[in-house]
Amino acid sequence: MRAQFQIVLHTRDLPLLEKIQTFFGGIGSISKSKVRNTVSFCVASIKEINEVIIPHFDKYKLLTQKQVDFELFKQVVELMNR
Helix, strand or coil, rough: CCCCEEEEHHHHHHHHHHHHHHCCCCCCCCECCCCCEEEHHHHHHHHHHHHHHHHHHHCCCCCCHHHHHHHHHHHHHHHHHH
């Protein structure tokens, strides 16, 4: 079992994903879908999720349902850490 943080956008938004990856210090990876016109930024390292992703979204809260989804994600990561 592994945790994974992922943002998926249309291929035209690749420059935005590259800026997001740079903002987070170059962690994660960006990949293009061969089937759909999408690109994704993915952080699969539990260490990077704990040290970069979770602290960022704890400090800068998400809006609407996304915050509830993040809190559930955070709880799962905490369980995995144990």
